[in-house]
Amino acid sequence: MSKVYDVAIIGGGPGGLTSALYASRGKLSTVVIEKGQVGGQAATTEEIENWPGTEHTTGPQLTENMRKHAEKFGTEFVRDDVQGLEADGFIKTIKGRNAEYQAKSVIIATGAEPRVLGIPGEREFRGKGVSYCATCDADFFEELDVVVLGNGDAAIEEAMFLAKFAETVTIIVIHEEGKVDATPVVAEKAFKHDKLKWVWNSTISEIGGDGIVEYVDVKNINTNEVTRMDTHGVFVFVGTVPRTKAFANLINVDDYGYAIVDPQTLESNVDGVFVVGDCRQKHLRQVVTAAGDGATAAVLAEKYIHEEEGFIEDVVDVDKPVIVAFWSPTSEASMAAMPKIEAAVKELGDAVKLVKIDMYRNSRISSRYEIIEVPTVTVFNKGEVVEKLVGLDVTTEALVNKVKELN
Numbered sequence: 516m517s518k519v520y521d522v523a524i525i526g527g528g529p530g531g532l533t534s535a536l537y538a539s540r541g542k543l544s545t546v547v548i549e550k551g552q553v554g555g556q557a558a559t560t561e562e563i564e565n566w567p568g569t570e571h572t573t574g575p576q577l578t579e580n581m582r583k584h585a586e587k588f589g590t591e592f593v594r595d596d597v598q599g600l601e602a603d604g605f606i607k608t609i610k611g612r613n614a615e616y617q618a619k620s621v622i623i624a625t626g627a628e629p630r631v632l633g634i635p636g637e638r639e640f641r642g643k644g645v646s647y648c649a650t651c652d653a654d655f656f657e658e659l660d661v662v663v664l665g666n667g668d669a670a671i672e673e674a675m676f677l678a679k680f681a682e683t684v685t686i687i688v689i690h691e692e693g694k695v696d697a698t699p700v701v702a703e704k705a706f707k708h709d710k711l712k713w714v715w716n717s718t719i720s721e722i723g724g725d726g727i728v729e730y731v732d733v734k735n736i737n738t739n740e741v742t743r744m745d746t747h748g749v750f751v752f753v754g755t756v757p758r759t760k761a762f763a764n765l766i767n768v769d770d771y772g773y774a775i776v777d778p779q780t781l782e783s784n785v786d787g788v789f790v791v792g793d794c795r796q797k798h799l800r801q802v803v804t805a806a807g808d809g810a811t812a813a814v815l816a817e818k819y820i821h822e823e824e825g826f827i828e829d830v831v832d833v834d835k836p837v838i839v840a841f842w843s844p845t846s847e848a849s850m851a852a853m854p855k856i857e858a859a860v861k862e863l864g865d866a867v868k869l870v871k872i873d874m875y876r877n878s879r880i881s882s883r884y885e886i887i888e889v890p891t892v893t894v895f896n897k898g899e900v901v902e903k904l905v906g907l908d909v910t911t912e913a914l915v916n917k918v919k920e921l922n
């Protein structure tokens with residue numbers, strides 16, 4: 516049988532790498548399954564100026580440090596492309612293209628990929644002048660002319676990076692003159708940049724050339740006028756789409772494919788499966804928020820494993836009836852009921868075991884057994900609920916009779 520990891524992390528971008536650091540530092544056996552180069556989207560930018568405490572770094576540098584940091588605490592890394600996930604019990608199976616992996620909890624950190632425009636020529640010239648990554652391809656355009664489509668932070672920062680190589684960088688912006696979606700600090704720097712040129716109210720309607728990119732057709736969205744512009748390269752930065760397809764049969768996603776998770780715990784609709792970073796619904800998709808998610812999910816994964824293992828050991832894998840008494844420190848009545856229940860258990864001697872569960876601290880198990888008020892007492896036999904007594908009517912007599920019946 517293959518190794519069962521405590522935590523399997525799918526995706527090695529900043530979200531996955533931070534989960535790996537927290538999980539492995541917390542002494543959980545941890546694997547990161549990454550289909551490409553570790554580092555994710557962050558590794559495709561040369562300009563990171565908003566990682567707290569570091570005025571300037573490059574994406575490859577920052578994510579390589581994250582990888583080493585996680586590895587130092589024992590994280591294993593494997594190269595595989597995950598195709599699906601089975602999670603109908605405590606041990607989950609991750610199906611990679613090369614192998615299957617087993618883990619008690621799973622953190623999906625598959626991020627996002629560049630949105631394509633879907634215009635004529637885009638697919639044909641991909642890698643022949645059309646690019647979605649300045650870091651990867653900028654040096655092919657040394658002293659040549661390029662256009663950038665997009666006007667968010669990524670587009671503008673990447674345009675400035677391209678300007679270090681290219682002769683001219685023309686940014687095509689769909690908004691009216693002077694308006695971009697990038698944050699003001701980024702926009703201000705770009706407007707002062709002498710190598711950047713701007714075309715407003717426009718988009719690209721076609722990319723063309725003879726074997727390699729030679730021109731773009733720029734369409735003014737107000738007048739519909741199309742102007743042909745000679746260029747050697749087209750860099751497209753018009754947002755991203757989440758990579759959740761492989762899990763969409765299992766976890767809840769919204770209309771755009773972003774995973775829907777509990778905002779407090781980042782747990783999906785599947786117990787023990789968490790989703791972090793750019794592939795989940797959230798307001799801000801950045802390295803720092805992916806890292807924050809990663810830390811939260813790893814800590815909650817540890818809690819999940821601890822609770823589940825405790826429950827399996829104390830309740831499920833026990834060869835006599837187990838009385839599970841759900842209580843809460845906020846319910847006086849539930850606390851007052853405990854001595855009564857303890858007395859009933861004492862009367863039964865070795866025939867039964869008592870486990871007390873705080874309903875709020877252990878909300879996952881409480882909701883799995885549909886505990887909606889305390890006190891509630893459930894009698895488990897061979898891992899199954901055979902009796903459920905709700906509220907103040909829990910009588911020692913009922914408990915004693917049920918356990919005697921089972922014995």
Ligand SMILES: Cc1cc2nc3c(=O)[nH]c(=O)nc-3n(C[C@H](O)[C@H](O)[C@H](O)COP(=O)(O)OP(=O)(O)OC[C@H]3O[C@@H](n4cnc5c(N)ncnc54)[C@H](O)[C@@H]3O)c2cc1C
Nearest residue numbers: 526528529530550555556557597626627792793800801802
């Ligand atoms: C050009 C650019 C510039 C940016 N600049 C900045 C910046 O300056 N500051 C900032 O804070 N943020 C910046 N960002 C955003 C930042 O990079 C992302 O928010 C961040 O990388 C998200 O991290 P993540 O871990 O959620 O996902 P990603 O970084 O997308 O990583 C996901 C990883 O999962 C892997 N993966 C996907 N599917 C599978 C699968 N099925 N099996 C195995 N592995 C899989 C991918 O290969 C990838 O490595 C920039 C993004 C881009 C594109």
